[in-house]
Amino acid sequence: MKVVIVGAGIVGTACAFHAASAGLDVTVVDRAPTGAGTTSRGEGNVLLSDKEPGPELVLARLSRTLWDEAGRELGAASLGLEPKGGLVVASDARGLAALGEFALRQQAAGVRAEPVDRVRDLEPHLAPGIPGGVHYPQDAQVEPVVAAVALLRAAVRRGARVHRGEVTGAVTGGAGRVTGVRTSAGAVLPADAVVNAAGTWGGEVGRRLGAPVAVHPRRGFVLVTEPLPPMVRHKVYSADYVAAVASRDAGLETSCVVEGTRGGTLLIGASRERVGFDSTMSTAVVAELAARACRLFPFLRDVHLLRAYRGFRPYCPDHLPVVGPDPRAPGVVHACGHEGAGIGLAPGTGALVTAHLLGRPWHGADPAAHTGLLPGRFLRSGGGSG
Template identity: 80%
Template sequence: MKVVIVGAGIIGAACAFHAASAGLDVTVLDRGPVGAGTTSRGEGNVLLSDKEPGPELELARLSRTLWDEAGAELGPETFELQAKGGLVVASTLEGLTALGAFAARQRAAGVRAEPVDEVAEWEPHIAPGLPGGVSYPQDAQVQPVLAAAALLRAAVRHGARLLTGEAAAAVTGRGGRLTGVRTADGRVLPAEAVVNAAGTWGGELGRRLGAPLTVLPRRGFVLVTQPLPRMIRHKVYSADYVANVASSGAGLETSCVVEGTPGGTVLIGASRERVGFDPALDPAVVARLAAGACGLFPFLRDVQLIRAYRGFRPYCPDHLPVIGPDPRAPGVVHACGHEGAGIGLAPATGALVTAQLLGRPWRGADPAGYPALLPDRFLTSGGAPR
């Protein structure tokens, strides 16, 4: 099967890696460089700790296994895979009770979540007086652009082709069957299937492919400190992060997320707001994130920021990704709308898309997928977008 994957970010790279490994004839197409979009604007989270039981958590659990497999095959240092674990902390007793109930639901779904009474024993430099938290030893981190590049290099070794600097314009077909993808400069790439892995632009690409989706941008900022000795052992975030991720509010929301990197810098997040594709640097957001981080780790008050970057996370109205074949356009398979979870969910998304293309299980993914993630959920009974 000839497959064109549109998007060379982490989702497209993972789809290419799994599809090419399965023997499919893969071409990856992107109008820009590898990982230049949302992939390059994130922290590299591979998280189970922030997900309610359901299809997204199941996808995350499969992905966690597949990230380890990719590390074993490609070398974990290739994309800085760190099984550092996560520590979620509560600032009040009420918050700790709610966090404990959330963790109990996750444990019932197969996640390792361990109560922590003395957070200072886990993070010696954390603010005093916190009532407790929950440890998530399965949480991990990767360097996102390195990961996308490594997966694509591996896909190319399996026979895939990578075309950058070319945008997809439309599909071509004959007799109701997809036969190719036409690029913006008029070239037609033969294809029996096309994978929409265009991230924040997945809605627009879907429209060009005859299968429009509601995929919207949500702006987020990340701060980076000067390099430091190892001061923070885990990915540490406040318990309100989970609620903010699931929120549909249009206004600015911030929650404290702090972690170190192999290079010594500390990454500080997280913010989210619906401002369209406005790329402006907002000093107020930077100030709120910095204040939250200093409240959680007071030593950061004496540390310099060296940069702040921002990007757009692709989200759907129900905060779940769209993964699966589109009934309106035979041959079109969506893999987009992952919001801030795309890095963590990428390997399982690639395995699931490959299983759907093959029509058989692949790397633990069932071709039937997860019904709650299929594009059908956005369509009326007549097939029109809701």
């Protein structure tokens, strides 16, 4: 089976890794270097802690297992994989009660969630007076671009190829089946299946393939501090982060997320707003994120920021990725719309896409069981044009 994967970000490279490992003939197409899009603008989150029970959490749990498997096969250092765990903290008693109820639902779905009364035992530099939180030992972090490059190199060792160029349209055969893609350089790449792993551009690539999906950009900022001694042990975020992730509001949503890197810098987020592909620097958002981080970790008031960067998350209206074959265009399989969770969900997405391509179960579950992620849900709701 010849498979063309459109997109060399973390999701596309994970699809290439799993498809090539299964013996498929894989070509990855992207107009930019590996991981140059949204992948390069992410924090590297591999999280279970922020997901409600449902299809995304199922995919997240599978992905968490597969990240560990990839770490053993390729080397954890080659992925920048660090199983640091996460700590979610509440600012008041009401928030703590809501966080506890959320954790109970996750525990019932198989997530390790451990209530913590003395959060400063885990993070000594937290502000005093925080009433409690929940520790998620399964949360982890990878270095996004490093991981994408490692996955693609492993796929190439298994026979995959890389083609630099922009996909401009589909080649179709009988009954409208997609049999390949055309690129901006005039090349035609034949394919038995085409995987749309174009991230934020997944809606446009879907349109070019005759299968548009409702994927839109959602801008976010991340701040980077000067290198510091180890000060933050886990990924630490406030409980309102979960609500910001799930919000459908087009306006600005901010919450506090702080985590360290191996290089000693701290990453501070997170913001979300739907402003199209407007990449304008917003000093107001930067100031709000910095202020929230200082309230959570007071020592940050004396720390310098090195830079702030921004990128676009591939947002779907129901906050779930689109993974699976498109009934309107036989031969097209989507793997996009992961919003801020694409890095964490990439391995599971690659495995699920490969299972769809082969028509085989994966980890004991038939691909058809993941109906909550299939693109047909937008067609039923009238939102498929994206």
